Amino acid sequence: MRLFLHKLFHWEYWPFQVLYIPVYFQWLYFAFRSRSFFYFNACNPSLQNGGFFMESKKSIYDLIPSQYYPQTVLISENTSWENLEIKFKNSPLQFPLIAKPDIGLRGASVKKILNCQELKSYHEKANFDFLLQECIPYENEIGLFYVRYPQEKQGRITGIVAKEFLSIVGDGKSSIATLLAQNPRFAIQLPVLQKEYGSQLDAILPLGESQTLVPIGNHARGAKFLDYSDRITPELTQTFDGICRQIDGFYFGRLDIMFDNWIDLAKGQQFKIVELNGAASEPTHIYDPRHSLFFAWKELFRHQKMMFEISRLNHKKGHSFLSFKKGMEQYRLHQQHSLKIFAS
Numbered sequence: 001m002r003l004f005l006h007k008l009f010h011w012e013y014w015p016f017q018v019l020y021i022p023v024y025f026q027w028l029y030f031a032f033r034s035r036s037f038f039y040f041n042a043c044n045p046s047l048q049n050g051g052f053f054m055e056s057k058k059s060i061y062d063l064i065p066s067q068y069y070p071q072t073v074l075i076s077e078n079t080s081w082e083n084l085e086i087k088f089k090n091s092p093l094q095f096p097l098i099a100k101p102d103i104g105l106r107g108a109s110v111k112k113i114l115n116c117q118e119l120k121s122y123h124e125k126a127n128f129d130f131l132l133q134e135c136i137p138y139e140n141e142i143g144l145f146y147v148r149y150p151q152e153k154q155g156r157i158t159g160i161v162a163k164e165f166l167s168i169v170g171d172g173k174s175s176i177a178t179l180l181a182q183n184p185r186f187a188i189q190l191p192v193l194q195k196e197y198g199s200q201l202d203a204i205l206p207l208g209e210s211q212t213l214v215p216i217g218n219h220a221r222g223a224k225f226l227d228y229s230d231r232i233t234p235e236l237t238q239t240f241d242g243i244c245r246q247i248d249g250f251y252f253g254r255l256d257i258m259f260d261n262w263i264d265l266a267k268g269q270q271f272k273i274v275e276l277n278g279a280a281s282e283p284t285h286i287y288d289p290r291h292s293l294f295f296a297w298k299e300l301f302r303h304q305k306m307m308f309e310i311s312r313l314n315h316k317k318g319h320s321f322l323s324f325k326k327g328m329e330q331y332r333l334h335q336q337h338s339l340k341i342f343a344s
Contacts, residue, residue, distance in 0.1 A: 006184040011293045012225075013188070023300050030308040034315070038322035038330075040279040042314040043307050046249025049322065050311070051278010053334040056102050057131060060276050063247050069273045071134040074102060077127060084123055093134055095119075101341055102129040104275075107218030108341045128340050136258040136272050141165075142228060143284050144255045146244050147306050150313045155241045155251075157232045158303065161285040166214035166222035170205020176213075177201040189214070189222040227288035231262065239268040247276070251310050254281035279307060 007013040031037045041050045046063055048055040058074045073091045075084055099122045100110040109126070112135070113119050122130075141163045148155025166186060168179045180186040180193065180201070193213055194201060205211060214221045244250055259271035283303050286296035315321060322330070 003184060003187055007188070010289070011296070012287045012289060019296070020300070022297055023304060026301055026304055030304070034308070034312060034321065036321035037324060038327035039311045039315070040307055041322040041327075042311040042319040043252050044250050044278045045314055045319045046247075047278040049279070049330055051253055051276075052280045054103060054330050054337070055278060056129075057100070057104060057275070058102055060278075063250070064273060064276065065243075065246055068243060068271075070098075070136055073132045075123070075130050075132060077129050079123075081120060081123055084119075088119070088132065091132075093132055096135050098131075098133045098135055099126075100131055100133070101126075102131055103337055105338050105341050107216055107221050110216050110218070110221075112215050127343070128337065136274065138258040138260045138270065138272070140260070141256065141258045141274070144240060144257055145281065145283050145285075145303070146240060146253060146255060147303075147310075148241070148244065148251050149306075149310055150251060150317065154238075155244060157237050157240065158306075159283045159285040159299070160228040160231055161283075161287070162226045162228040164224040164226065165212050165216070167210055167212040168205070170207060170209045170211070172207035173204065175202050175204055176211070179205075180213075185224065186222055192221075224289070225284055225287040227285040227291065229285055233266060235266045239266060243268065250276070250278070251314070252281070252307050253278040254284065 011019065031039060038049075038052075040052050043050040047060060051060075058072065061069050061072055071092050073087060073093060075087065079087070095116075096112055096114050097119075098110065099113050099119070101108070104110070109128075109130075111118075111122060113122060113132075119132075143161040143163070144157055145159040146155055147158050166189060168176060168183075168186065170176075171179070174182075176197075177190070177194070180190055197213070214223070216223070240255070244255075254275075254277045255273050256275035256277070257265070257271050258274055259265045261270065264270040281303075283299045285291075286299045311321070
């Protein structure tokens with residue numbers, strides 16, 4: 001009951017379908033104006049479906065200059081364990097590493113892999129194409145939302161979200177599970193963490209010792225999102241506008257970035273782009289607990305309007321919208337893929 005009430009009175013935990021009810025009406029209005037339910041396909045012409053669904057992460061990485069993203073290896077669904085071992089040994093990767101679906105779903109099935117046994121276990125359960133990726137040594141992670149209209153010479157950063165991973169600090173007396181249960185944000189994750197860590201959650205951490213249980217900056221996995229949009233500077237904007245303009249056909253989306261420090265980041269140094277998300281990107285700075293529901297709706301409306309305007313401009317340049325038949329086909333494939341990931 002305590003967790004139920006916490007979710008009820010903190011809108012950041014509301015189901016996606018509920019939070020977006022007002023946004024759906026705006027989407028219908030834009031769909032009517034563009035004569036297409038799937039107008040967003042033209043938002044980022046180089047991304048599958050504009051980056052709204054069924055987009056391959058590997059195909060997106062291939063659009064980004066290699067110095068900006070982690071070493072990554074694609075493992076096809078039908079790859080045998082023997083061939084995976086060969087591919088891994090011939091790659092520059094080493095443990096620990098990150099495994100994640102090539103077509104992702106809000107952080108589902110993303111896992112830190114520490115050794116060969118864990119990699120084999122992940123491979124046995126995965127019934128989808130997945131990526132093996134080097135662990136980034138930087139401790140800081142942000143989501144940086146970038147927008148550029150096709151006719152503009154320079155884009156802009158419309159929001160920055162910082163991410164606090166799910167970490168606990170020992171008191172020398174309580175088990176990890178007990179400490180998790182004391183924080184509603186973490187307690188919500190307990191069933192998943194118990195499945196992943198088992199009896200390890202019974203351990204008692206020494207006083208002051210910190211342990212990160214989910215090294216992934218995903219809201220659905222317990223990370224806390226903080227609005228750092230006040231960190232947007234002309235230097236940072238110029239740096240990432242220059243980077244994003246090197247990604248052909250990318251106009252609208254969020255870069256998830258791990259970095260060492262803000263000074264180097266603004267200079268374009270000591271960072272890696274962990275994810276590039278297209279038309280389905282959320283301005284995730286809205287999930288800062290300090291923000292109201294009305295602030296969230298305002299930002300969602302603002303960003304969807306920009307996506308619509310960019311899509312229409314690209315459409316005028318010859319980039320087609322998805323037909324209703326093709327769009328529904330892609331949506332059904334997305335639903336089927338989602339079931340596969342959650343079943344793994």
